[in-house]
Amino acid sequence: MSVADNDVNIHIRTGQLDDAQAILDIQRYVIMENKFLISVPDEFDRTLEQQKKWMRNVLENKRETIMIAEKDDEVIGWLVFESPNRKRLSHTGSFEMMIHKDVRGKGIGKMLIMELLNWAEKNPFIEKVSLGVFSTNKRAISLYKRMGFIEEGRKYNEIKLSEHEYADDILMYKYV
Numbered sequence: 001m002s003v004a005d006n007d008v009n010i011h012i013r014t015g016q017l018d019d020a021q022a023i024l025d026i027q028r029y030v031i032m033e034n035k036f037l038i039s040v041p042d043e044f045d046r047t048l049e050q051q052k053k054w055m056r057n058v059l060e061n062k063r064e065t066i067m068i069a070e071k072d073d074e075v076i077g078w079l080v081f082e083s084p085n086r087k088r089l090s091h092t093g094s095f096e097m098m099i100h101k102d103v104r105g106k107g108i109g110k111m112l113i114m115e116l117l118n119w120a121e122k123n124p125f126i127e128k129v130s131l132g133v134f135s136t137n138k139r140a141i142s143l144y145k146r147m148g149f150i151e152e153g154r155k156y157n158e159i160k161l162s163e164h165e166y167a168d169d170i171l172m173y174k175y176v
C-alpha cells in the first residue's frame with residue numbers, strides 16, 4: 001500500500017456496517033502490535049457479528065460516530081467517537097483511532113480528526129471531545145497536540161506494558 005503526502009485519492013466518510021470486517025482487521029492488527037492499546041492479543045476475540053452489533057449501536061446514536069479513511073475503495077484507517085449514556089456526561093465523548101501500519105505518518109490521522117471536529121462542532125449535543133493516550137505513543141501525542149488537544153491530567157504508571165515497563169495514561173481534551 002502506498003500513500004503520497006496529500007494524496008487526492010484519500011477520502012474520509014462516515015462508517016457503515018459494510019466496513020465492519022475492514023475495521024476489525026485493522027483493530028486486530030493494532031492489538032497484535034501490542035504497543036498502543038489497553039487490550040492485549042489474548043483479550044480480543046470479537047466476532048464480525050459482535051462488531052456489527054457494536055457499530056449499529058454507535059451509528060444509531062446521535063452523539064456518536066464512526067469515520068473511515070479510504071483510499072481507492074480500501075479502508076486504511078478509522079476512528080470511533082463514543083459518548084456516555086448519562087445525562088450529566090452526555091455533552092462529552094471520547095475517541096479512539098487507528099491507521100493501517102503501512103500508511104502511518106502521512107497525515108491520514110490528521111484528516112480523520114479534522115472530520116471528527118467538524119462533525120462535533122455541528123453536533124448540538126457535544127461540547128467536549130476527549131481521549132486517552134499512552135505516554136509512550138509519541139506520534140499520537142504529537143498529532144493530538146497539533147490538532148489543539150490539551151493535556152488535562154494523567155494517570156501515572158496506569159499502564160503496565162511489561163514486567164518493568166510502565167506508561168502513563170494521558171488524558172486530553174478539546175472544546176468544540
Ligand SMILES: CC(C)(COP(=O)(O)OP(=O)(O)OC[C@H]1O[C@@H](n2cnc3c(N)ncnc32)[C@H](O)[C@@H]1OP(=O)(O)O)[C@@H](O)C(=O)NCCC(=O)NCCS
Nearest residue numbers: 036097098099104105106107108109110133138139140142
Ligand atoms: C496514532 C495514529 C492514529 C496517528 O495517525 P497518523 O496518520 O499516523 O498521523 P499523522 O500522519 O496525521 O500525524 C502524525 C504526527 O506525528 C508526527 N510523527 C510521526 N512519527 C513520529 C514519531 N515517531 N514521534 C513523534 N512524532 C511523530 C508526524 O510528524 C505528525 O505530526 P505533524 O502533523 O506535526 O507533522 C496512527 O499512527 C496509528 O494508528 N497508530 C497506531 C494506533 C494508535 O496508536 N492509535 C491511537 C491510540 S491513542
